[in-house]
Amino acid sequence: MYKIIRNRLEQGYRTSSYPKKPIHLPAIYRGLPVIQEQSDLALAQRCAALCPQDAIRAEEKKIDLGRCTFCGRCAEVNDGAFVKFSQNFELGAAKREDLITSGTLPELARHSKTHFKQIFGRSLQLRQVSAGGCNACEADINVLGTPFFDLARFGIDFVASPRHADGIMVTGPISNNMRTALLETYAAVPEPKVVIASGCCAISGGPFHGSSEIVADLSILLPVDLYIPGCPPHPLTTLHALLSFFKKL
Amino acid sequence: MDKLLQINNGECIERSHIPRVSPELFYRQLNQFVRNGGFVVQFFAYPENKQMIQLAVLRSSNLYILETAVTREYPSLTRSAGAKFNLFEREMAEQYGLRPAGHPWLKMLRYHANTSDRPDVFNNTYSEDIPGNYPYFQIQGESIHEVAVGPVHAGIIEPGHFRFQCAGEEVLHLEIQLGYQHRGVERMLRTVPHKRLISLCENIAGDTTIGHGLCCCQAIEALTGLIVARGASTVRTIAFELERLANHIGDLGALSGDVAFNPPAAYFGRIRGEFLNLLLQLSGNRFGKGLLRPGGVGYVMAAEQRQTIANKLKELRPEIQHVCDLLFTAHTVLARFEDTGTVSREIAHDLGLVGVCGRASGLEYDVREFFPTERYQDLPGLSNQVSHGDVYSRAMARYEDIVHSLDLIELLLAEEEQGYPAAALNEHEYQLAPSSCVVTLNEGWRGELSHCVLTDEQGQIARYKVKDPSFHNWPGLAMALRNQGISDFPLCNKSFNLSYCGFDL
Numbered sequence A: 001m002y003k004i005i006r007n008r009l010e011q012g013y014r015t016s017s018y019p020k021k022p023i024h025l026p027a028i029y030r031g032l033p034v035i036q037e038q039s040d041l042a043l044a045q046r047c048a049a050l051c052p053q054d055a056i057r058a059e060e061k062k063i064d065l066g067r068c069t070f071c072g073r074c075a076e077v078n079d080g081a082f083v084k085f086s087q088n089f090e091l092g093a094a095k096r097e098d099l100i101t102s103g104t105l106p107e108l109a110r111h112s113k114t115h116f117k118q119i120f121g122r123s124l125q126l127r128q129v130s131a132g133g134c135n136a137c138e139a140d141i142n143v144l145g146t147p148f149f150d151l152a153r154f155g156i157d158f159v160a161s162p163r164h165a166d167g168i169m170v171t172g173p174i175s176n177n178m179r180t181a182l183l184e185t186y187a188a189v190p191e192p193k194v195v196i197a198s199g200c201c202a203i204s205g206g207p208f209h210g211s212s213e214i215v216a217d218l219s220i221l222l223p224v225d226l227y228i229p230g231c232p233p234h235p236l237t238t239l240h241a242l243l244s245f246f247k248k249l
Numbered sequence B: 001m002d003k004l005l006q007i008n009n010g011e012c013i014e015r016s017h018i019p020r021v022s023p024e025l026f027y028r029q030l031n032q033f034v035r036n037g038g039f040v041v042q043f044f045a046y047p048e049n050k051q052m053i054q055l056a057v058l059r060s061s062n063l064y065i066l067e068t069a070v071t072r073e074y075p076s077l078t079r080s081a082g083a084k085f086n087l088f089e090r091e092m093a094e095q096y097g098l099r100p101a102g103h104p105w106l107k108m109l110r111y112h113a114n115t116s117d118r119p120d121v122f123n124n125t126y127s128e129d130i131p132g133n134y135p136y137f138q139i140q141g142e143s144i145h146e147v148a149v150g151p152v153h154a155g156i157i158e159p160g161h162f163r164f165q166c167a168g169e170e171v172l173h174l175e176i177q178l179g180y181q182h183r184g185v186e187r188m189l190r191t192v193p194h195k196r197l198i199s200l201c202e203n204i205a206g207d208t209t210i211g212h213g214l215c216c217c218q219a220i221e222a223l224t225g226l227i228v229a230r231g232a233s234t235v236r237t238i239a240f241e242l243e244r245l246a247n248h249i250g251d252l253g254a255l256s257g258d259v260a261f262n263p264p265a266a267y268f269g270r271i272r273g274e275f276l277n278l279l280l281q282l283s284g285n286r287f288g289k290g291l292l293r294p295g296g297v298g299y300v301m302a303a304e305q306r307q308t309i310a311n312k313l314k315e316l317r318p319e320i321q322h323v324c325d326l327l328f329t330a331h332t333v334l335a336r337f338e339d340t341g342t343v344s345r346e347i348a349h350d351l352g353l354v355g356v357c358g359r360a361s362g363l364e365y366d367v368r369e370f371f372p373t374e375r376y377q378d379l380p381g382l383s384n385q386v387s388h389g390d391v392y393s394r395a396m397a398r399y400e401d402i403v404h405s406l407d408l409i410e411l412l413l414a415e416e417e418q419g420y421p422a423a424a425l426n427e428h429e430y431q432l433a434p435s436s437c438v439v440t441l442n443e444g445w446r447g448e449l450s451h452c453v454l455t456d457e458q459g460q461i462a463r464y465k466v467k468d469p470s471f472h473n474w475p476g477l478a479m480a481l482r483n484q485g486i487s488d489f490p491l492c493n494k495s496f497n498l499s500y501c502g503f504d505l
Ligand code: SF4
Pocket: A050, A051, A052, A053, A054, A055, A056, A063, A067, A068, A069, A070, A071, A072, A073, A074, A075
């Protein structure tokens, strides 16, 4: 008992005050990209050529955040002459097209379907389905349960049974071998239900794009309501997306 | 008679130097080597001019390589020499339709069509869903019942299927059937442009981003002659140890949670996050993605980051010690950890377990010591004190690893160093040495990782073979459950904490 109390005192109170107060990530963290639209085409093409994800649309001067892994290589070309990454981790989007961006995203809170906020605003239960990724997405969703993020204080929980869930949060590029299990899990969730694609794998196949063993894009199978980019999305990105999309803040 | 060629970890060799022996000699050598206590690092097939070649990398205190040409069928080494060959042979059957005659447990591993024109060994057409023709092992009898779990599990974890044969609460046998995470990684590694190689390897298993990334970088470096600066190698080593720390600490927290002792679960959960944030300090990503690149690292470690890491370690070391003390002295915890899920040294050896799970059963093997890469030559080794093979030993092995990792990072940070430079960005395809072979090994937090790359006459990648330590250790979990209460499954499972995606590739 004595040890429990001593450890409790040493650990103290650790929960983040986000979103009440802003939080800053280190400068090396790569969030929302800022594209230099005046930069010349040749430079953009060079960046596009080296991008492992083929996420850069050189002619349009845009990056597809649904494909990007935020590896940062494009920002190294001529010291960020084409693109630099900001520390803005608020990356969630309601529409797939919005993720193809030159550096701005529509404010998520206003693009949520209003009935979602009414139905799920006070309590949201999600079933997570892991479908063929690298498990880092899952790991950084799990982290939302640790004391620092403490997702449950917002009335959002991850549940074991799809029958108890209001929706599913899918990670991974949906391997062919997980396709049926995913669809069955979705079918077991009662209506009305939401579908969240978390991480570039679920949005576009991510690093595995082009493989014959995956579906690659969740929206081929199910109607996606919320996209959360990243590889994996930073826990704050997920927290922000869930709060803005579902909560009446 | 002894035809094995000794090789070094990460050394580029000409493929023509790999001894290619007759099938009889090949299987005899492999059989003898393993019966004499040796282990299998890699055993895989690749096509060459319309024939199939089998290549084996073996280890004792050295590494050896040997290959042979094989037709459709060959005598199963699983039958003649034991379980160390089991999964490798099934993998070859699935990938190339090669049948190990007499294999006692010939079932699919990942459920995908083979890439040869040989018929499917498992009579699957792949029009059905996974697992196709898969005869689960069943025990008959009035009091026997079967429990099926997965692929979708209760928590936020990866998919896999478990079949328990139980008599009452007691598990007589556990069968683990995987394949749900299969993404076709090996085939992609052979065909994608080089710019995708690293990101693919980083994402074989995201919790082992640095481990698999290192195996890949070292292989490319060997094949291109790229030299890694000492400072960059130091950063790699620090990142590798941070990855180990984050995972082991997460595991101790999860183990604590599984026996319903919540304070350490919460504290370790948070402390694990601190280590992920240190990886973010080095790379911009909490799992270290983007840090490694052939030739070094992507980011300079500046004095500021070096200081941040040093300060954090100083702050966290006592906290970790106190929380571990809390965990390992609680009687209720010990009652659940001790003598649960025991894997004897003998069984661990027969299966060829690696990493903390192997060491917890008394198999003293650590790649960092046996075949050191990066900065490990200059660093002290680790010897585990507790090796009864139970959950307690696997938890203690993690704790010992944690303390050791903290020491290693502090030693590296204390060095006088000239700088920690970043390597230049490569914008073109690599010029890989033609007709060459390289085998890389690293001690990931779960154990021995290994990649093997073969190039053809043009310097294209002809075969890229990946092995995650989970490939060796999943059967260990099945054995740990023998004659255990089924309610101890979560605890045993966590004490192994194996990778589904690393296995499924
Ligand atoms: S940061 Fe994104 S856009 Fe840039 S190179 Fe990496 S994947 Fe491509």
